[in-house]
Amino acid sequence: MPDLPKSIRINEEGPREGFQIESGSIPTIRKVELIDALSETGLHHMQIVSFVNPKRVPGQADAEEVARTIRKKPGVDYTAVWLNEKGLERAIATGGLTIEGRISMCASEGFLKRNNNKSFDEQIAYNHRAIAMYKAHGIPVVRGSIMAAFGCNFEGDIDPAKVVAIVGQIFDMAAEHDLDFDVIGLSDTMAWATPVSIQRVVGAVRDKYPDARISLHLHDTRGMAIANAITGLQMGVDMYDASVAGLGGCPFAGHKGAAGNVCTEDLVFMCDEMGIATGVDLERLTECARLAEDIVGHPLPGSVMKGGSLRRLRNAVAAI
Amino acid sequence: MPDLPKSIRINEEGPREGFQIESGSIPTIRKVELIDALSETGLHHMQIVSFVNPKRVPGQADAEEVARTIRKKPGVDYTAVWLNEKGLERAIATGGLTIEGRISMCASEGFLKRNNNKSFDEQIAYNHRAIAMYKAHGIPVVRGSIMAAFGCNFEGDIDPAKVVAIVGQIFDMAAEHDLDFDVIGLSDTMAWATPVSIQRVVGAVRDKYPDARISLHLHDTRGMAIANAITGLQMGVDMYDASVAGLGGCPFAGHKGAAGNVCTEDLVFMCDEMGIATGVDLERLTECARLAEDIVGHPLPGSVMKGGSLRRLRNAVAAI
Numbered sequence: 001m002p003d004l005p006k007s008i009r010i011n012e013e014g015p016r017e018g019f020q021i022e023s024g025s026i027p028t029i030r031k032v033e034l035i036d037a038l039s040e041t042g043l044h045h046m047q048i049v050s051f052v053n054p055k056r057v058p059g060q061a062d063a064e065e066v067a068r069t070i071r072k073k074p075g076v077d078y079t080a081v082w083l084n085e086k087g088l089e090r091a092i093a094t095g096g097l098t099i100e101g102r103i104s105m106c107a108s109e110g111f112l113k114r115n116n117n118k119s120f121d122e123q124i125a126y127n128h129r130a131i132a133m134y135k136a137h138g139i140p141v142v143r144g145s146i147m148a149a150f151g152c153n154f155e156g157d158i159d160p161a162k163v164v165a166i167v168g169q170i171f172d173m174a175a176e177h178d179l180d181f182d183v184i185g186l187s188d189t190m191a192w193a194t195p196v197s198i199q200r201v202v203g204a205v206r207d208k209y210p211d212a213r214i215s216l217h218l219h220d221t222r223g224m225a226i227a228n229a230i231t232g233l234q235m236g237v238d239m240y241d242a243s244v245a246g247l248g249g250c251p252f253a254g255h256k257g258a259a260g261n262v263c264t265e266d267l268v269f270m271c272d273e274m275g276i277a278t279g280v281d282l283e284r285l286t287e288c289a290r291l292a293e294d295i296v297g298h299p300l301p302g303s304v305m306k307g308g309s310l311r312r313l314r315n316a317v318a319a320i
Numbered sequence: 321m322p323d324l325p326k327s328i329r330i331n332e333e334g335p336r337e338g339f340q341i342e343s344g345s346i347p348t349i350r351k352v353e354l355i356d357a358l359s360e361t362g363l364h365h366m367q368i369v370s371f372v373n374p375k376r377v378p379g380q381a382d383a384e385e386v387a388r389t390i391r392k393k394p395g396v397d398y399t400a401v402w403l404n405e406k407g408l409e410r411a412i413a414t415g416g417l418t419i420e421g422r423i424s425m426c427a428s429e430g431f432l433k434r435n436n437n438k439s440f441d442e443q444i445a446y447n448h449r450a451i452a453m454y455k456a457h458g459i460p461v462v463r464g465s466i467m468a469a470f471g472c473n474f475e476g477d478i479d480p481a482k483v484v485a486i487v488g489q490i491f492d493m494a495a496e497h498d499l500d501f502d503v504i505g506l507s508d509t510m511a512w513a514t515p516v517s518i519q520r521v522v523g524a525v526r527d528k529y530p531d532a533r534i535s536l537h538l539h540d541t542r543g544m545a546i547a548n549a550i551t552g553l554q555m556g557v558d559m560y561d562a563s564v565a566g567l568g569g570c571p572f573a574g575h576k577g578a579a580g581n582v583c584t585e586d587l588v589f590m591c592d593e594m595g596i597a598t599g600v601d602l603e604r605l606t607e608c609a610r611l612a613e614d615i616v617g618h619p620l621p622g623s624v625m626k627g628g629s630l631r632r633l634r635n636a637v638a639a640i
Contacts, residue, residue, distance in 0.1 A: 151630070156637035191627060194593040195550050222630075223586035223623030226543055227550040230515050259627065266543035273514040299619070303543030307511060307579065310471070310542075317476035 005238035007277035011045040018247025020059045028062045030295045032069045037288045039073040042280040047079045051087035067094045101134035101141035103127050103170050110154030131177045143183035144170035151192020160204035184212045191221030195231040215239035218262045225262035242267050245289035246301035263302040265289050325558035327597035331365040338567025340379045348382045350615045352389045357608045359393040362600040367399045371407035387414045421454035421461035423447050425486050430474030451497045463503035464490030471512020480524035504532045511541030515551040535559035538582045545582035562587050565609035566621035583622040
């Protein structure tokens with residue numbers, strides 16, 4: 001596997017993605033407990049809360065309290081999500097978070113309408129306003145993101161050329177505002193991706209924008225997340241969103257069976273075994289996955305937390 | 321993905337692997353119900369029962385009754401597993417099964433001892449006796465199989481050279497008995513494989529035996545089964561054991577968290593999306609997966625049965 005990256009950067013999204021979809025109310029203190037435990041695993045990037053309408057997403061109504069209560073570990077970026085100016089203002093006002101601006105686009109107007117209540121043009125206009133706001137607050141814009149980059153429940157398959165065109169719009173907007181970033185996040189928001197579409201879309205973006213650094217956001221609704229991740233790794237993609245224990249799902253995707261992101265500890269296990277550095281302690285992370293299961297009170301989909309890593313087995317064999 | 325096969329052959333193992341591990345007693349009639357439903361999906365190869373010691377595997381005590389009660393569909397091979405002469409005699413006496421001989425080896429003597437209560441030499445001697453018995457009954461020997469080909473809970477990592485040497489032993493035995501087959505099954509019995517070890521072991525066997533047709537048996541205990549399958553597909557491997565809904569696990573692997581084979585409908589979904597023919601109707605198979613969940617009475621790990629295929633979504637989009 002000649003194109004494998006030597007190391008990858010994982011953006012842990014479990015606390016944010018996971019707790020917003022759980023039907024029961026999860027006590028703030030338990031969310032904090034998981035985030036604090038994750039801080040000790042070696043993860044350096046963690047999306048911990050959403051500043052969204054608490055009426056639409058009651059599980060994130062305590063976003064400020066969670067963000068203020070956690071024991072922030074030096075060297076760990078704690079980030080957040082917002083969908084509009086009001087959310088951004090809440091994130092800034094909370095304090096202590098790493099506020100990262102992004103240009104957020106969507107490859108499907110149907111999904112954009114349902115998820116963000118915006119048309120394409122409205123989304124572009126929003127991005128211009130958001131960029132202006134980021135600049136006013138001295139917030140760096142660190143990436144462009146494209147939702148539904150591999151397919152959409154409301155629009156079907158997405159032409160890779162459409163994704164490439166949107167990457168162009170993102171870089172055009174960036175240039176217009178003198179922004180300097182190279183990260184393009186491609187989100188398989190509704191789990192349409194398979195290894196072939198990963199290759200097609202990532203390949204098409206690479207062909208046109210060879211200097212873009214691609215980040216993948218892979219949902220596991222159809223069991224493809226880890227197969228899509230290995231395909232990304234084989235193409236040298238070195239940034240992945242992931243979710244401890246496979247926490248999560250998208251409450252607005254019009255899809256009850258929607259699953260979370262690729263499971264963080266399964267991804268770390270695969271990377272460990274393949275000699276790709278993640279910086280994460282798998283055993284500690286596996287403990288966090290079990291903690292997450294305890295907190296939500298039902299089984300979560302991660303595998304390594306049930307099957308165990310190979311390190312202990314190797315140690316046991318070596319001790320014979 | 322230039323080396324992808326145009327089609328693959330799936331050997332469904334759910335009924336055999338799944339029902340032998342379930343703790344509760346599953347009525348014979350329900351096992352038959354699942355097998356009969358699977359017969360209508362387009363699957364052509366199905367391992368339905370084990371003729372093993374009913375004291376060790378109570379869930380297979382009704383093997384004869386299951387095999388005799390199912391509605392056998394023309395064109396479908398119904399196969400079985402046995403570990404010794406007595407089991408083979410039961411399989412033959414049952415009638416109606418496709419009796420396929422195999423030369424069964426193991427890359428780990430520690431696992432062989434625990435699973436089959438044999439040393440390497442005893443296993444080779446058993447194979448010679450079994451081949452003689454197959455010949456006496458006019459049973460074709462169709463493959464060689466190697467358990468624990470990617471790693472072992474009791475011996476650790478397995479050197480690919482050891483697997484290659486065992487393939488050599490298998491072909492030597494075959495030559496000694498004038499047998500003619502080209503299939504070598506590589507079993508990740510205890511779920512040690514990752515995409516890198518799939519590449520190493522399959523690659524090593526291929527280098528030495530380019531004419532061998534490789535079949536993979538991939539357990540999902542650490543969430544790697546579908547990533548290992550895509551790696552196999554990328555290497556042109558066109559035979560896979562799989563388990564509907566992800567039924568199964570190995571009761572003797574000394575590992576409580578052991579999961580079943582790669583989930584059949586998830587594998588079929590991936591192949592459908594990639595243009596690889598399986599001959600299987602995904603929608604019917606997904607119904608079988610839900611039936612399997614109903615029969616065992618607890619959630620099973622398959623994803624597509626929860627998330628749904630993309631065909632219905634595409635049809636819905638097309639109908640707008």
